[in-house]
Amino acid sequence: MPVTYEPIATQTLTSDQTQVTFSSIAGTFTDLVLVKTGGQSSGNMTMRFNSDSGTNYSGTQVFGTGSGSGSSDRYSNQGTMYINYSNATGNSVTTIMNIMNYANTTTNKTVILRNNDSAFYVGAYVHLWRSTAAITQIDLYGSPNLQNGSTFTLYGVKAA
Amino acid sequence: MSPLPPLGSFAFAGVSGSFESIATVSVGSGGTSTVSFTSIPSTFKHLQIRAICKVNGTASDFPDFFIRFNGNSTYTDYYSHQLGGDGSSAYANNSGGSSTATGGIVGDINGAQFTAKIIDVLDYANTNKYKTTRSFSGWDANGSGQARFGSNVWLKTNAITSIDFVVRSSPTTIQQYSHFALYGIKG
Numbered sequence: 108m109p110v111t112y113e114p115i116a117t118q119t120l121t122s123d124q125t126q127v128t129f130s131s132i133a134g135t136f137t138d139l140v141l142v143k144t145g146g147q148s149s150g151n152m153t154m155r156f157n158s159d160s161g162t163n164y165s166g167t168q169v170f171g172t173g174s175g176s177g178s179s180d181r182y183s184n185q186g187t188m189y190i191n192y193s194n195a196t197g198n199s200v201t202t203i204m205n206i207m208n209y210a211n212t213t214t215n216k217t218v219i220l221r222n223n224d225s226a227f228y229v230g231a232y233v234h235l236w237r238s239t240a241a242i243t244q245i246d247l248y249g250s251p252n253l254q255n256g257s258t259f260t261l262y263g264v265k266a267a
Numbered sequence: 268m269s270p271l272p273p274l275g276s277f278a279f280a281g282v283s284g285s286f287e288s289i290a291t292v293s294v295g296s297g298g299t300s301t302v303s304f305t306s307i308p309s310t311f312k313h314l315q316i317r318a319i320c321k322v323n324g325t326a327s328d329f330p331d332f333f334i335r336f337n338g339n340s341t342y343t344d345y346y347s348h349q350l351g352g353d354g355s356s357a358y359a360n361n362s363g364g365s366s367t368a369t370g371g372i373v374g375d376i377n378g379a380q381f382t383a384k385i386i387d388v389l390d391y392a393n394t395n396k397y398k399t400t401r402s403f404s405g406w407d408a409n410g411s412g413q414a415r416f417g418s419n420v421w422l423k424t425n426a427i428t429s430i431d432f433v434v435r436s437s438p439t440t441i442q443q444y445s446h447f448a449l450y451g452i453k454g
Contacts, residue, residue, distance in 0.1 A: 111286050111450065112285075112286040112450075137291075137446075137448060165408075165410070165412075166412070167352065167353070167405065167407045167414050168414055169350070169351055169352025169357050170352075176357060177350070177352065177357030178352070178356070178357055179353055179354055179355060179414075180352075180354060180355075181354035181355075181410075181412060183409050205317075205383065205385060207319045211444075211446075214319065214381055214444055215380060215381075217382075217405075219405045219414070231403065231405070231414045231416065233383065233405025233406060233407045233413070233414045234407060235380055235406075235407040235409060235412075237409065264286075264317065264450075265288060266288050266291040266446075266450075267288040267289065
Protein backbone atom coordinates (compact mmCIF):
# COMPACT_ATOMS: atom_id res chain seq x y z
CA MET A 108 0.00 0.00 0.00
CA PRO A 109 1.63 3.32 -1.03
CA VAL A 110 2.30 5.83 1.71
CA THR A 111 -0.09 8.76 1.32
CA TYR A 112 1.27 11.00 4.07
CA GLU A 113 5.02 10.86 3.80
CA PRO A 114 7.90 12.58 5.59
CA ILE A 115 10.07 14.42 3.08
CA ALA A 116 12.75 16.02 5.27
CA THR A 117 13.49 17.15 8.81
CA GLN A 118 15.88 19.81 10.05
CA THR A 119 16.75 20.09 13.73
CA LEU A 120 18.87 23.11 14.53
CA THR A 121 22.07 22.56 16.47
CA SER A 122 22.69 26.31 16.77
CA ASP A 123 20.68 29.47 16.28
CA GLN A 124 20.04 30.09 12.60
CA THR A 125 18.63 33.00 10.67
CA GLN A 126 17.16 30.78 7.95
CA VAL A 127 15.95 27.25 7.27
CA THR A 128 15.50 26.08 3.68
CA PHE A 129 13.76 23.13 2.05
CA SER A 130 14.83 22.97 -1.58
CA SER A 131 14.32 20.76 -4.62
CA ILE A 132 10.82 19.86 -3.45
CA ALA A 133 9.39 17.28 -5.81
CA GLY A 134 6.04 17.99 -7.43
CA THR A 135 4.74 14.49 -6.82
CA PHE A 136 2.47 15.24 -3.85
CA THR A 137 -0.82 17.14 -3.62
CA ASP A 138 -0.30 19.14 -0.44
CA LEU A 139 2.67 19.88 1.80
CA VAL A 140 2.50 20.02 5.59
CA LEU A 141 5.32 21.81 7.41
CA VAL A 142 5.52 21.45 11.18
CA LYS A 143 7.69 23.75 13.25
CA THR A 144 8.35 23.37 16.97
CA GLY A 145 10.78 25.15 19.25
CA GLY A 146 11.97 28.57 20.23
CA GLN A 147 12.70 31.66 18.17
CA SER A 148 13.71 35.25 18.70
CA SER A 149 11.06 37.69 19.76
CA GLY A 150 9.18 38.73 16.64
CA ASN A 151 7.89 37.11 13.46
CA MET A 152 8.93 33.99 11.70
CA THR A 153 8.41 34.61 8.01
CA MET A 154 8.40 32.47 4.89
CA ARG A 155 8.99 32.79 1.16
CA PHE A 156 8.43 30.45 -1.74
CA ASN A 157 10.91 29.93 -4.57
CA SER A 158 13.05 32.84 -3.28
CA ASP A 159 10.34 35.28 -4.35
CA SER A 160 10.90 38.54 -2.43
CA GLY A 161 8.38 40.54 -4.46
CA THR A 162 5.33 42.07 -2.80
CA ASN A 163 3.30 38.98 -3.59
CA TYR A 164 2.27 37.84 -0.12
CA SER A 165 -0.82 38.58 1.94
CA GLY A 166 -2.74 37.01 4.81
CA THR A 167 -5.65 37.11 7.23
CA GLN A 168 -5.57 35.80 10.78
CA VAL A 169 -7.75 35.23 13.82
CA PHE A 170 -6.14 34.83 17.21
CA GLY A 171 -6.61 35.09 20.95
CA THR A 172 -4.22 35.98 23.74
CA GLY A 173 -6.37 34.86 26.66
CA SER A 174 -7.47 38.40 27.38
CA GLY A 175 -10.82 39.66 26.17
CA SER A 176 -12.38 38.60 22.89
CA GLY A 177 -10.51 37.20 19.95
CA SER A 178 -8.89 39.45 17.40
CA SER A 179 -8.29 39.51 13.67
CA ASP A 180 -5.96 41.37 11.38
CA ARG A 181 -4.36 41.11 7.96
CA TYR A 182 -1.43 42.18 5.85
CA SER A 183 -1.24 42.88 2.12
CA ASN A 184 1.35 43.36 -0.61
CA GLN A 185 4.31 42.23 1.43
CA GLY A 186 7.62 40.74 0.37
CA THR A 187 7.28 37.85 2.82
CA MET A 188 4.63 35.70 4.48
CA TYR A 189 4.15 36.34 8.21
CA ILE A 190 3.85 32.89 9.72
CA ASN A 191 3.91 33.29 13.48
CA TYR A 192 4.92 35.59 16.27
CA SER A 193 6.77 35.19 19.54
CA ASN A 194 6.61 37.91 22.13
CA ALA A 195 9.73 36.75 23.97
CA THR A 196 12.92 35.05 22.88
CA GLY A 197 12.88 31.43 23.89
CA ASN A 198 9.12 30.90 23.98
CA SER A 199 8.13 27.63 22.36
CA VAL A 200 6.25 28.48 19.15
CA THR A 201 4.48 25.67 17.34
CA THR A 202 3.14 26.04 13.83
CA ILE A 203 1.48 23.53 11.51
CA MET A 204 1.30 24.82 7.96
CA ASN A 205 -0.77 23.28 5.18
CA ILE A 206 0.47 24.34 1.77
CA MET A 207 -2.37 23.33 -0.48
CA ASN A 208 -2.01 22.08 -4.08
CA TYR A 209 1.51 23.41 -4.06
CA ALA A 210 2.57 21.92 -7.37
CA ASN A 211 -0.29 23.06 -9.56
CA THR A 212 0.53 25.73 -12.14
CA THR A 213 -3.01 27.07 -12.55
CA THR A 214 -3.90 28.73 -9.26
CA ASN A 215 -2.22 31.04 -6.79
CA LYS A 216 -1.02 29.26 -3.67
CA THR A 217 -2.90 29.21 -0.38
CA VAL A 218 -1.50 28.26 3.01
CA ILE A 219 -3.67 27.63 6.05
CA LEU A 220 -1.97 27.20 9.37
CA ARG A 221 -2.46 27.02 13.09
CA ASN A 222 0.12 28.38 15.47
CA ASN A 223 0.70 29.22 19.07
CA ASP A 224 3.25 30.79 21.33
CA SER A 225 2.94 28.77 24.50
CA ALA A 226 3.16 31.88 26.66
CA PHE A 227 1.26 34.34 24.50
CA TYR A 228 -1.39 33.33 21.96
CA VAL A 229 -3.17 30.77 19.82
CA GLY A 230 -4.27 31.52 16.31
CA ALA A 231 -5.03 30.55 12.75
CA TYR A 232 -3.84 32.17 9.56
CA VAL A 233 -4.59 31.97 5.87
CA HIS A 234 -1.96 33.23 3.45
CA LEU A 235 -1.83 33.83 -0.27
CA TRP A 236 1.19 33.77 -2.54
CA ARG A 237 0.12 35.43 -5.77
CA SER A 238 1.97 33.15 -8.09
CA THR A 239 0.84 30.19 -10.18
CA ALA A 240 4.33 28.66 -10.11
CA ALA A 241 4.78 25.27 -8.53
CA ILE A 242 6.52 25.55 -5.17
CA THR A 243 9.96 23.97 -5.26
CA GLN A 244 11.64 25.80 -2.38
CA ILE A 245 10.55 27.00 1.05
CA ASP A 246 12.63 29.46 3.09
CA LEU A 247 11.82 30.23 6.72
CA TYR A 248 13.35 33.22 8.44
CA GLY A 249 13.77 34.22 12.07
CA SER A 250 13.89 37.78 13.35
CA PRO A 251 16.71 37.37 13.65
CA ASN A 252 16.95 33.78 14.82
CA LEU A 253 15.30 30.42 14.79
CA GLN A 254 16.67 28.86 17.92
CA ASN A 255 18.94 25.95 18.61
CA GLY A 256 16.84 22.82 19.07
CA SER A 257 13.95 23.93 16.86
CA THR A 258 12.63 21.25 14.54
CA PHE A 259 11.19 21.70 11.07
CA THR A 260 9.55 18.70 9.40
CA LEU A 261 8.16 18.70 5.88
CA TYR A 262 5.54 16.13 4.84
CA GLY A 263 3.95 15.37 1.50
CA VAL A 264 0.28 14.36 1.23
CA LYS A 265 -0.68 12.59 -1.95
CA ALA A 266 -4.21 12.29 -3.26
CA ALA A 267 -5.35 9.48 -5.49
CA MET B 268 12.83 10.41 12.28
CA SER B 269 9.46 10.02 14.01
CA PRO B 270 6.50 11.09 11.88
CA LEU B 271 4.04 13.49 13.44
CA PRO B 272 0.21 13.30 13.36
CA PRO B 273 -1.40 15.17 10.49
CA LEU B 274 -3.29 18.31 11.42
CA GLY B 275 -6.73 17.46 12.69
CA SER B 276 -6.35 13.71 12.64
CA PHE B 277 -5.25 11.01 14.98
CA ALA B 278 -3.15 8.85 12.71
CA PHE B 279 0.60 8.69 12.54
CA ALA B 280 2.04 9.59 9.18
CA GLY B 281 4.58 7.56 7.30
CA VAL B 282 3.01 4.19 8.16
CA SER B 283 1.77 2.47 5.06
CA GLY B 284 -2.02 2.26 4.99
CA SER B 285 -2.81 4.39 8.06
CA PHE B 286 -3.62 7.53 6.06
CA GLU B 287 -4.99 6.52 2.70
CA SER B 288 -6.27 8.41 -0.28
CA ILE B 289 -9.80 7.21 -1.06
CA ALA B 290 -10.92 9.45 -3.93
CA THR B 291 -10.28 12.78 -5.61
CA VAL B 292 -12.58 15.13 -7.52
CA SER B 293 -11.24 17.88 -9.76
CA VAL B 294 -13.86 20.24 -11.14
CA GLY B 295 -13.68 20.79 -14.85
CA SER B 296 -14.68 23.47 -17.27
CA GLY B 297 -18.10 24.95 -16.60
CA GLY B 298 -18.09 24.14 -12.90
CA THR B 299 -20.61 22.07 -11.04
CA SER B 300 -23.35 22.49 -8.45
CA THR B 301 -22.33 19.42 -6.44
CA VAL B 302 -19.16 17.50 -5.64
CA SER B 303 -19.82 14.03 -4.27
CA PHE B 304 -17.94 11.21 -2.63
CA THR B 305 -20.04 8.06 -2.72
CA SER B 306 -19.71 4.44 -1.64
CA ILE B 307 -17.33 5.42 1.14
CA PRO B 308 -16.00 2.22 2.74
CA SER B 309 -16.48 1.74 6.47
CA THR B 310 -13.02 0.33 6.99
CA PHE B 311 -11.43 3.52 8.36
CA LYS B 312 -11.80 5.23 11.71
CA HIS B 313 -12.01 8.84 10.53
CA LEU B 314 -12.15 10.72 7.28
CA GLN B 315 -10.35 13.87 6.22
CA ILE B 316 -11.21 16.06 3.25
CA ARG B 317 -8.53 18.41 1.95
CA ALA B 318 -9.64 20.88 -0.68
CA ILE B 319 -9.06 24.09 -2.51
CA CYS B 320 -12.25 25.41 -3.97
CA LYS B 321 -14.09 28.44 -5.12
CA VAL B 322 -17.71 29.26 -5.75
CA ASN B 323 -19.15 32.08 -7.76
CA GLY B 324 -22.60 33.50 -7.96
CA THR B 325 -24.56 36.66 -7.54
CA ALA B 326 -23.85 39.14 -4.80
CA SER B 327 -27.05 38.15 -3.05
CA ASP B 328 -25.99 34.53 -2.61
CA PHE B 329 -24.73 33.49 0.76
CA PRO B 330 -21.11 32.80 0.06
CA ASP B 331 -20.94 29.27 1.41
CA PHE B 332 -21.56 25.88 0.12
CA PHE B 333 -22.49 23.04 2.38
CA ILE B 334 -21.88 19.46 3.36
CA ARG B 335 -24.60 16.84 3.34
CA PHE B 336 -24.23 13.30 4.55
CA ASN B 337 -25.98 10.36 2.89
CA GLY B 338 -28.09 12.77 0.85
CA ASN B 339 -29.78 14.07 3.98
CA SER B 340 -30.97 17.66 3.62
CA THR B 341 -33.43 17.67 6.52
CA TYR B 342 -33.46 21.07 8.18
CA THR B 343 -33.28 19.89 11.75
CA ASP B 344 -30.61 17.22 11.34
CA TYR B 345 -27.60 19.55 11.40
CA TYR B 346 -26.13 22.15 13.72
CA SER B 347 -22.92 24.12 13.45
CA HIS B 348 -20.72 26.63 15.25
CA GLN B 349 -18.04 28.83 13.79
CA LEU B 350 -15.23 31.03 15.03
CA GLY B 351 -13.47 33.25 12.54
CA GLY B 352 -11.75 36.48 11.66
CA ASP B 353 -12.24 38.75 8.68
CA GLY B 354 -9.08 40.76 9.02
CA SER B 355 -10.76 43.42 11.14
CA SER B 356 -12.52 41.57 13.91
CA ALA B 357 -13.13 38.10 15.25
CA TYR B 358 -16.63 36.68 15.21
CA ALA B 359 -18.58 33.67 16.32
CA ASN B 360 -21.87 32.35 15.05
CA ASN B 361 -24.01 29.27 14.85
CA SER B 362 -26.44 27.76 12.43
CA GLY B 363 -29.08 25.89 14.30
CA GLY B 364 -31.16 23.41 12.43
CA SER B 365 -29.85 24.58 9.08
CA SER B 366 -30.97 22.57 6.12
CA THR B 367 -27.34 21.73 5.51
CA ALA B 368 -24.31 21.82 7.72
CA THR B 369 -22.05 24.72 6.97
CA GLY B 370 -18.92 23.06 8.28
CA GLY B 371 -17.15 26.37 8.55
CA ILE B 372 -16.93 26.40 4.81
CA VAL B 373 -16.12 29.70 3.25
CA GLY B 374 -16.22 30.82 -0.34
CA ASP B 375 -15.24 34.03 -2.05
CA ILE B 376 -18.07 35.34 -4.17
CA ASN B 377 -16.75 36.29 -7.56
CA GLY B 378 -13.30 36.44 -6.09
CA ALA B 379 -10.07 35.54 -7.76
CA GLN B 380 -8.72 33.30 -5.03
CA PHE B 381 -9.51 29.83 -3.84
CA THR B 382 -10.45 28.75 -0.33
CA ALA B 383 -8.39 26.10 1.40
CA LYS B 384 -10.27 23.65 3.60
CA ILE B 385 -9.41 20.77 5.87
CA ILE B 386 -12.42 18.93 7.24
CA ASP B 387 -12.26 16.04 9.67
CA VAL B 388 -15.21 13.68 9.89
CA LEU B 389 -14.76 11.79 13.12
CA ASP B 390 -15.79 8.19 13.77
CA TYR B 391 -17.88 8.36 10.61
CA ALA B 392 -18.81 4.67 10.47
CA ASN B 393 -19.91 4.32 14.07
CA THR B 394 -23.61 3.48 14.30
CA ASN B 395 -23.87 4.37 17.99
CA LYS B 396 -23.03 8.05 17.74
CA TYR B 397 -24.12 11.24 16.10
CA LYS B 398 -21.48 12.41 13.67
CA THR B 399 -19.15 15.32 14.37
CA THR B 400 -17.03 17.22 11.87
CA ARG B 401 -14.33 19.75 12.57
CA SER B 402 -13.16 22.13 9.91
CA PHE B 403 -10.44 24.68 9.33
CA SER B 404 -10.68 26.90 6.28
CA GLY B 405 -9.67 30.23 4.89
CA TRP B 406 -9.15 32.43 1.88
CA ASP B 407 -7.17 35.58 1.31
CA ALA B 408 -7.43 37.97 -1.63
CA ASN B 409 -4.75 40.56 -0.74
CA GLY B 410 -6.93 43.01 1.12
CA SER B 411 -9.84 40.78 2.03
CA GLY B 412 -10.22 37.33 3.44
CA GLN B 413 -11.34 35.09 6.25
CA ALA B 414 -9.85 32.44 8.50
CA ARG B 415 -12.44 30.21 10.14
CA PHE B 416 -12.89 27.22 12.41
CA GLY B 417 -16.08 25.22 12.33
CA SER B 418 -17.69 22.36 14.16
CA ASN B 419 -20.81 20.53 13.10
CA VAL B 420 -23.01 17.73 14.26
CA TRP B 421 -25.14 15.52 12.08
CA LEU B 422 -27.89 14.21 14.35
CA LYS B 423 -27.92 10.73 12.88
CA THR B 424 -26.29 7.48 14.02
CA ASN B 425 -26.08 6.13 10.47
CA ALA B 426 -22.66 5.32 9.15
CA ILE B 427 -21.66 7.93 6.60
CA THR B 428 -21.46 6.41 3.14
CA SER B 429 -21.63 9.55 1.01
CA ILE B 430 -20.58 13.18 1.33
CA ASP B 431 -21.89 15.95 -0.91
CA PHE B 432 -20.61 19.48 -1.23
CA VAL B 433 -23.60 21.42 -2.49
CA VAL B 434 -23.94 25.04 -3.50
CA ARG B 435 -26.60 27.02 -1.73
CA SER B 436 -28.57 27.92 -4.81
CA SER B 437 -28.35 28.43 -8.54
CA PRO B 438 -26.61 30.06 -10.38
CA THR B 439 -23.79 29.54 -7.88
CA THR B 440 -21.37 26.87 -8.98
CA ILE B 441 -18.24 25.25 -7.66
CA GLN B 442 -15.69 26.55 -10.12
CA GLN B 443 -13.20 24.89 -12.42
CA TYR B 444 -9.86 23.95 -10.85
CA SER B 445 -11.48 23.29 -7.49
CA HIS B 446 -10.00 20.12 -6.08
CA PHE B 447 -11.37 17.85 -3.35
CA ALA B 448 -9.44 14.90 -1.91
CA LEU B 449 -10.94 12.36 0.51
CA TYR B 450 -8.64 10.44 2.83
CA GLY B 451 -9.29 7.64 5.27
CA ILE B 452 -7.49 7.37 8.59
CA LYS B 453 -7.24 4.03 10.29
CA GLY B 454 -7.52 3.74 14.05
